């Protein structure tokens with residue numbers, strides 16, 4: 001049974017990409033079959049695996065933008081990494097043009113409304129069909145992958161909404177700081193709307209503390225605040241400690257398991273893979 | 284002579300808000316008259332000064348959303364902080380509804396086109412008028428403030444474009460990591476478009492390295508890479524070191540000068556205030 005997990009937090013720089021890339025690669029290292037979907041126009045998850053985006057374009061490969069503009073199934077656009085991991089890993093690469101996807105869908109909607117003798121009410125139906133395009137595309141991975149992770153951009157717009165509609169679960173990555181905490185109310189309100197209108201089965205898998213400094217009192221205080229707010233059982237036991245190795249890995253476009261094998265940063269993410277599995281099976 | 288400085292970098296979590304808040308407050312601490320404009324729907328800059336957004340709404344106060352939707356001059360919307368700093372500080376507060384500003388302007392444009400016997404070409408003029416609304420609003424501060432800082436959301440959409448159109452200078456805040464470096468090409472391409480079409484006088488004031496770890500080789504390597512890429516004279520001499528004090532300040536909604544007076548984190552930002560001034564006067 002395939003589980004689809006979205007990273008959700010509009011705060012910029014809270015570990016969405018690092019978590020999506022490291023969990024997808026972590027599952028693949030453990031022999032599972034995993035996918036990662038890059039829905040961020042910055043394309044950091046695509047870069048994180050060392051994929052040359054200009055090369056992809058030259059080769060006429062499709063990207064996540066084509067899921068929305070061309071209704072492409074994800075299984076047809078995945079890029080594989082043969083023999084890189086014990087298991088399998090597929091990447092659906094991102095594209096800078098994702099930024100204009102909402103506008104382009106909106107104008108195609110306007111054009112459709114102008115052409116037919118359709119009404120204002122049809123606009124709602126067309127809009128909802130656009131919002132479900134990622135979900136339909138990812139259905140092509142169900143039954144072929146154990147897990148699928150969706151990396152999202154730092155805002156609560158169309159792309160985040162489509163990820164939450166397509167997902168079975170979501171993870172909230174947080175770096176310990178006041179700005180990160182303040183955005184959580186707004187995030188949960190958006191999620192409740194998606195659950196009510198589109199995806200009643202969407203569930204919180206857990207809140208993940210990253211960039212964590214075990215020596216700072218602030219970090220343990222924030223950990224306590226989050227446990228009180230969400231309930232201790234919804235905070236991942238594993239915390240990802242601050243380590244320069246994560247930043248180094250992004251410069252060399254390698255996963256943490258390739259850049260710092262046998263060291264604490266990769267050991268923590270392997271422990272997190274186990275905890276994610278326990279939560280998926282236990283729920 | 285008032286100088287308007289935008290923070291520009293679509294990478295999430297690279298220090299835009301910390302820099303905007305700390306520089307605006309730093310100038311005010313030095314006895315100058317400064318403003319800060321919160322153009323991010325997350326409203327972190329507004330929170331950073333301890334302003335209660337719900338209170339503002341109850342009091343019927345305007346926000347940056349009204350600059351676009353109601354053409355309000357910034358001087359009429361500013362919130363003051365009497366006797367908090369040696370000089371003066373005004374905040375134009377943000378609003379969560381900023382996210383929908385581009386959509387709302389787009390539909391008002393569609394409605395206007397439908398009403399008049401206007402043509403497709405008029406759409407361009409209307410769109411450009413929307414893009415210049417922030418610039419016109421901030422003109423009301425010229426002559427009354429020494430310096431104005433614009434905090435921006437982590438994307439290259441409408442709000443960032445309007446900030447770059449309104450600004451005289453921009454600062455690129457960067458945290459030392461691969462993901463931050465990869466986005467700089469795209470950022471500079473967007474800036475060149477704004478310079479060509481809307482604001483030929485827009486100039487880079489400098490690239491600021493933040494969250495800097497003096498003990499990590501990666502951080503000094505990235506500093507070297509940036510100096511090669513932009514030229515050493517466009518990299519701020521002052522680097523803002525990593526310090527938990529910055530994160531603590533966000534939890535207590537205090538500026539770094541109030542949270543950690545006489546300590547390194549505030550001393551570094553005061554040094555940066557001096558360097559910004561030298562660059563403004565020297566250029």
Ligand SMILES: Nc1ncnc2c1ncn2[C@@H]1O[C@H](COP(=O)(O)OP(=O)(O)OP(=O)(O)O)[C@@H](O)[C@H]1O
Pocket residue numbers: 010011012013154175176177178179180294295296297298299300301302323325327435436437493494495523524525526527529530533
């Ligand atoms: N020098 C520093 N040392 C430690 N933490 C820092 C430093 N500068 C900023 N931070 C913290 O890093 C996080 C990101 O900074 P900030 O929120 O200012 O970035 P941003 O670019 O405004 O983010 P966004 O993209 O969400 O708008 C914040 O939690 C902030 O407190």
Ligand SMILES: Nc1ncnc2c1ncn2[C@@H]1O[C@H](COP(=O)(O)OP(=O)(O)OP(=O)(O)O)[C@@H](O)[C@H]1O
Pocket residue numbers: 011012013014015016017018019040042044152153154210211212240241242243244246247250293294295296437458459460461462463
């Ligand atoms: N545990 C960690 N220790 C040190 N640095 C980390 C850690 N986790 C992530 N980072 C670094 O923090 C920065 C922000 O992380 P990341 O880019 O994954 O966040 P994000 O939420 O995806 O950002 P965006 O909002 O731009 O999409 C990156 O430079 C990353 O390398």
Ligand SMILES: [Mg+2]
Pocket residue numbers: 016017018040044152
């Ligand atoms: Mg990211």
Ligand SMILES: [Mg+2]
Pocket residue numbers: 299300301323327435
């Ligand atoms: Mg910010």
